[in-house]
Amino acid sequence: MPRTPEQYEQIRKGKKLHICETALELFAQNGYHATPISQIAKEANISKGLIYNYFESKEELLTNIIDNGFNELIDNFDLNKDNILTDEEFEFFLHSMFKILDSQRSFWKLYFSLMLQSSIAQIIEPKVKVWYDMLTSVLEDFFKRRNVKNARTEALTFGAMLDGLSLDYIIYPNMFPVDDIINHLLEKYNIHKKS
Amino acid sequence: MPRTPEQYEQIRKGKKLHICETALELFAQNGYHATPISQIAKEANISKGLIYNYFESKEELLTNIIDNGFNELIDNFDLNKDNILTDEEFEFFLHSMFKILDSQRSFWKLYFSLMLQSSIAQIIEPKVKVWYDMLTSVLEDFFKRRNVKNARTEALTFGAMLDGLSLDYIIYPNMFPVDDIINHLLEKYNIHKKS
Amino acid sequence: MPRTPEQYEQIRKGKKLHICETALELFAQNGYHATPISQIAKEANISKGLIYNYFESKEELLTNIIDNGFNELIDNFDLNKDNILTDEEFEFFLHSMFKILDSQRSFWKLYFSLMLQSSIAQIIEPKVKVWYDMLTSVLEDFFKRRNVKNARTEALTFGAMLDGLSLDYIIYPNMFPVDDIINHLLEKYNIHKKS
Amino acid sequence: MPRTPEQYEQIRKGKKLHICETALELFAQNGYHATPISQIAKEANISKGLIYNYFESKEELLTNIIDNGFNELIDNFDLNKDNILTDEEFEFFLHSMFKILDSQRSFWKLYFSLMLQSSIAQIIEPKVKVWYDMLTSVLEDFFKRRNVKNARTEALTFGAMLDGLSLDYIIYPNMFPVDDIINHLLEKYNIHKKS
DNA sequence: CATGAATGAGCATTCATTCAT
DNA sequence: GATGAATGAATGCTCATTCAT
Numbered sequence: 126m127p128r129t130p131e132q133y134e135q136i137r138k139g140k141k142l143h144i145c146e147t148a149l150e151l152f153a154q155n156g157y158h159a160t161p162i163s164q165i166a167k168e169a170n171i172s173k174g175l176i177y178n179y180f181e182s183k184e185e186l187l188t189n190i191i192d193n194g195f196n197e198l199i200d201n202f203d204l205n206k207d208n209i210l211t212d213e214e215f216e217f218f219l220h221s222m223f224k225i226l227d228s229q230r231s232f233w234k235l236y237f238s239l240m241l242q243s244s245i246a247q248i249i250e251p252k253v254k255v256w257y258d259m260l261t262s263v264l265e266d267f268f269k270r271r272n273v274k275n276a277r278t279e280a281l282t283f284g285a286m287l288d289g290l291s292l293d294y295i296i297y298p299n300m301f302p303v304d305d306i307i308n309h310l311l312e313k314y315n316i317h318k319k320s
Numbered sequence: 321m322p323r324t325p326e327q328y329e330q331i332r333k334g335k336k337l338h339i340c341e342t343a344l345e346l347f348a349q350n351g352y353h354a355t356p357i358s359q360i361a362k363e364a365n366i367s368k369g370l371i372y373n374y375f376e377s378k379e380e381l382l383t384n385i386i387d388n389g390f391n392e393l394i395d396n397f398d399l400n401k402d403n404i405l406t407d408e409e410f411e412f413f414l415h416s417m418f419k420i421l422d423s424q425r426s427f428w429k430l431y432f433s434l435m436l437q438s439s440i441a442q443i444i445e446p447k448v449k450v451w452y453d454m455l456t457s458v459l460e461d462f463f464k465r466r467n468v469k470n471a472r473t474e475a476l477t478f479g480a481m482l483d484g485l486s487l488d489y490i491i492y493p494n495m496f497p498v499d500d501i502i503n504h505l506l507e508k509y510n511i512h513k514k515s
Numbered sequence: 516m517p518r519t520p521e522q523y524e525q526i527r528k529g530k531k532l533h534i535c536e537t538a539l540e541l542f543a544q545n546g547y548h549a550t551p552i553s554q555i556a557k558e559a560n561i562s563k564g565l566i567y568n569y570f571e572s573k574e575e576l577l578t579n580i581i582d583n584g585f586n587e588l589i590d591n592f593d594l595n596k597d598n599i600l601t602d603e604e605f606e607f608f609l610h611s612m613f614k615i616l617d618s619q620r621s622f623w624k625l626y627f628s629l630m631l632q633s634s635i636a637q638i639i640e641p642k643v644k645v646w647y648d649m650l651t652s653v654l655e656d657f658f659k660r661r662n663v664k665n666a667r668t669e670a671l672t673f674g675a676m677l678d679g680l681s682l683d684y685i686i687y688p689n690m691f692p693v694d695d696i697i698n699h700l701l702e703k704y705n706i707h708k709k710s
Numbered sequence: 711m712p713r714t715p716e717q718y719e720q721i722r723k724g725k726k727l728h729i730c731e732t733a734l735e736l737f738a739q740n741g742y743h744a745t746p747i748s749q750i751a752k753e754a755n756i757s758k759g760l761i762y763n764y765f766e767s768k769e770e771l772l773t774n775i776i777d778n779g780f781n782e783l784i785d786n787f788d789l790n791k792d793n794i795l796t797d798e799e800f801e802f803f804l805h806s807m808f809k810i811l812d813s814q815r816s817f818w819k820l821y822f823s824l825m826l827q828s829s830i831a832q833i834i835e836p837k838v839k840v841w842y843d844m845l846t847s848v849l850e851d852f853f854k855r856r857n858v859k860n861a862r863t864e865a866l867t868f869g870a871m872l873d874g875l876s877l878d879y880i881i882y883p884n885m886f887p888v889d890d891i892i893n894h895l896l897e898k899y900n901i902h903k904k905s
Numbered sequence: 906c907a908t909g910a911a912t913g914a915g916c917a918t919t920c921a922t923t924c925a926t
Numbered sequence: 927g928a929t930g931a932a933t934g935a936a937t938g939c940t941c942a943t944t945c946a947t
Contacts (some may be wrong), residue, residue: 136927156437158413161920172929174923183921234436238489241433242351278497278504282485285501286477289484293476296435302473306480309473322908323947331910356937367912372939517929518926526931546827548743551916562933567918628826630881631819632741668887668894671878672871675891679874680867686825692863696870699863721906746941759944821930885914 141179144169149190153231156238157187157245178285188248191239194232195252198310201225208259210267212316219307226294234295260284336374336384339364344385348426351433352382352440383443386434389427390447396420403454405462407511414502417482421489429490455479524708531569531579534559539580543621546628547577547635578638581629583644591615598649600657602706609697612677616684624685650674726764729754734775738816741823742772742830771820773833776824779817780837785808793844795852797901804892808874819880845869870875 147169151160166173180186202221210218226233239245240253261280268276268283290302294301311317323331340363346355357378361368375381397416405413405457434440435448456475463471463478489496506512518526537559541550552573555562570576591613600608616623629635630643651670658666658673684691701707732754734743747768751758765771787806790905795803811818825832825838846865853861853868896902 133927140927154437155439156351156353158351159437159439162922163920173921174930175928177922178927214501238433238436241429241436242354244347244350244354246491261462275500275504278500281488282481282501282504282508285484285488286481287484288487289480289482290477292432292483292487293480296441302476305470305473306477309470309477313477322906323910325908327947328909333911357939358937368938369913369940372913373910378938516926516927518931520929522926523930530931544827545829546741546743548741549827549829552918553916563917564919564934565932567932573917624826627877628823631823631826632739632744634740634744636881665890665894668890671887672875672891672894673897675874675878676867676871677874678877679870679872680878682873683866683870684821686831692866695860695863696867699860699867718906747943748941758924758942759909760907762943763906 137179140171140175142193143177144171144176144186145190145193148186149194149231149235152187152190152233153238157235184248187245190232190235191249191252194229194236195256197229197232198225198256201228208263208266210263215267215314215316216307216311219310222291223294223303223307226291230295230298233291237292237295329362330376335370338370339366339374339381340388342383343381344389344426344430346384348383348429348433352386352430379443382440385427385430386447389424389431390451392427393420393451396414396423403458403461405458410462410509410511411502411506414505417486418489418498418502425490425493427429428486432487432490527569530561530565534566534569534576535580535583536559538576539584540578541623542580543624543628544648547625573697574638575633580625581639581642582621584619584626585646586651587619587622588615588646598653598656600653605704605706606701607655609700612681613684613693613697616681620685620688623681627682627685722764725756725760727778729756729761729764729771730775733771734779734816734820737772737775738823740880742820769833772830775817775820776834776837779814779821780841782814783810783841784816786813793848793851795848800852800899800901801892801896804895807876808879808888808892813878815880815883818876822877822880839868 144165148160148165151168156162162176165186166176176186177208202225228320236249239249261284264283265276265280268279273279290306294303309320339360343355343360343377346360346363349355357371358368371381375384385441397420431444431448434444456479459478460471460475462472468474485501525682534555538550538555541555541558544550553563554567556566566576570579570602592615626639626643631638651674654673655670663669680696684693729750733750736750736753739745747761748758750771751761761771765774766768787810821834821838824834846869849868850861850865853864858864875891879888
């Protein structure tokens with residue numbers, strides 16, 4: 126009994142995802158250039174050739190991974206859609222961030238390492254811009270509403286700090302007291318804990 | 321008659337530096353793994369073979385570059401030797417940091433990208449540790465003297481922010497209002513400008 | 516639909532053998548170090564890269580060849596399994612030896628040349644030892660049974676002579692009257708011809 | 711006070727010999743192709759360039775070494791010039807052979823390994839031929855005078871045995887009871903010991 | 906005579922990609 | 927869809943040789 130076209134589609138999707146996940150882990154661990162297709166195939170328990178059945182090239186595989194990562198980010202990073210950050214949401218926002226870093230640690234490791242290579246950075250540039258602009262505007266707006274003077278500079282500084290926290294948390298996850306730091310930030314910015 | 325040993329030493333030193341500088345630019349721009357030795361040679365206007373007259377391997381070239389970078393950092397990042405940060409020095413410290421990022425932009429780009437690849441991170445680990453420990457202890461001490469509670473957490477947060485600022489400044493140097501940010505930080509931490 | 520594993524296995528076996536045979540000829544003719552992989556590939560009408568699909572390295576290719584050679588030797592050099600040499604078998608033994616030298620000329624040329632390079636000799640040492648010990652013990656036993664005094668020394672001398680004959684026969688096959696020499700040896704050692 | 715032309719010549723000769731000796735050791739140990747000029751220079755405590763002051767190429771260095779070796783051989787292997795081997799001289803001949811193998815071990819190791827590479831064998835062919843012809847004719851003559859029938863075959867066999875003994879002695883000098891073997895040969899060929 | 910910096914062809918090896926099955 | 931044999935361009939590295947000093 127042959128499968129229906131839908132079933133085939135399902136299988137394709139599942140397999141494609143599996144390849145992406147495997148590749149992401151390896152790219153994140155060893156770097157994009159240092160990871161051969163053959164290793165991805167071996168780790169994913171499929172043949173080298175099959176990867177080219179799903180992706181045109183190694184680079185297309187990479188962009189697919191990046192796309193997936195950003196999509197997942199957008200899905201999970203729900204700012205209430207109106208993109209306005211209330212005080213309660215600010216706390217949630219911070220927790221969210223570290224939770225996403227946890228669940229997407231490999232993605233973010235890869236993301237940072239790609240951003241540092243001009244030759245590749247352009248590949249992911251568009252996706253990054255969307256995210257970056259949204260984040261800074263949300264933060265700037267947040268600080269404005271709190272009457273912080275130089276809200277723009279504060280937003281930039283705060284954004285940079287988030288970058289730094291992310292980076293440190295990704296590289297040294299175990300040396301990083303996440304909860305202490307979140308509380309510290311809430312206090313620093315005079316935000317009263319919800320819970 | 322052959323050149324004197326001193327002359328040879330001079331030639332070697334100059335050429336070695338030239339190779340390091342060229343390689344650093346390329347490693348920073350495209351990444352260590354994505355930069356072939358042949359490209360370094362071409363850019364430096366020398367033959368491939370000559371590089372191996374100065375370095376045992378591509379990896380040794382890399383570690384040499386890292387060593388140079390950290391040595392230059394230590395030389396320029398003078399904290400008054402006592403490693404105690406006064407208020408005046410704090411301002412100087414921030415300016416120092418951005419000045420060094422400016423003069424060593426490629427080095428820091430390379431540094432961050434290496435830190436993100438487990439397979440390479442260990443190569444530079446020892447050098448990094450020395451620097452990292454010094455920095456956090458100086459900062460922790462600074463905050464303690466200012467009676468900040470949770471000086472340790474504050475130091476971690478502040479350190480992360482410096483990381484983030486550095487990263488953003490390295491990736492998007494032109495979108496980054498350095499002076500505004502420095503002033504913002506000085507105000508934020510209640511430090512009165514010297515000048 | 517892909518080939519069955521058996522078909523792949525068949526292809527691999529055949530190709531692997533073909534590479535070994537080609538490489539053996541070239542190694543024997545020009546020496547291991549003087550034979551580039553590229554030449555082997557060209558001679559075997561395959562690409563350089565393919566060789567590395569079958570062998571991890573040039574050295575592994577060499578050891579494979581050596582293993583094959585010794586296995587073939589053991590297979591063909593049947594001493595009646597009891598390892599006792601009767602007079603009839605002695606004659607057969609000599610004929611055997613030259614026949615094997617004929618069919619494995621390249622192998623033995625390679626064997627001798629490897630034995631003369633300390634840096635490589637160790638690679639083949641284990642295989643050699645097995646063969647060498649078997650040969651000397653069989654010969655010593657043979658001479659003992661014939662009441663030759665100093666059977667050990669006689670075995671050593673005789674073994675050396677076989678080495679010398681082999682070497683000369685390999686280097687100058689056409690200048691070497693094999694049958695005359697065999698007869699001469701049989702007479703010398705008082706062995707009555709079977710036929 | 712400048713040196714006289716003769717003194718310069720003397721220095722040149724000495725240095726040339728020193729290079730040859732160093733190269734011979736290395737060629738013998740690791741093989742001609744596996745020994746880089748740079749290693750010879752380092753071992754001889756001179757610069758790479760200097761070697762090309764004395765020899766046109768690596769190959770010319772090799773032929774020089776071979777020539778030296780054969781010349782030394784001819785010098786030391788005194789057969790009383792008439793090239794006739796008496797019984798007394800036969801014993802001396804055997805001792806001589808092993809003594810020369812001892813003093814020229816590296817040379818003979820190199821010699822055998824070169825003989826096994828067609829591409830190089832031709833370089834040394836002429837020298838070898840002279841020696842080989844002399845040896846076989848002396849031996850054939852010796853056996854003829856002793857009324858050995860098939861003196862030619864006996865000479866070939868004996869020559870092969872000498873080759874084999876030499877080879878074994880060179881490769882495994884310590885496992886080889888030279889004196890026992892010489893005595894054994896003398897007895898075997900019915901030659902009464904002088905001493 | 907002597908040095909060692911410099912070259913460039915060549916080597917072993919890797920790897921993205923193709924393709925017959 | 928799935929396999930892995932096969933390719934060939936590219937990579938890191940070596941080494942005989944040249945040459946300015």
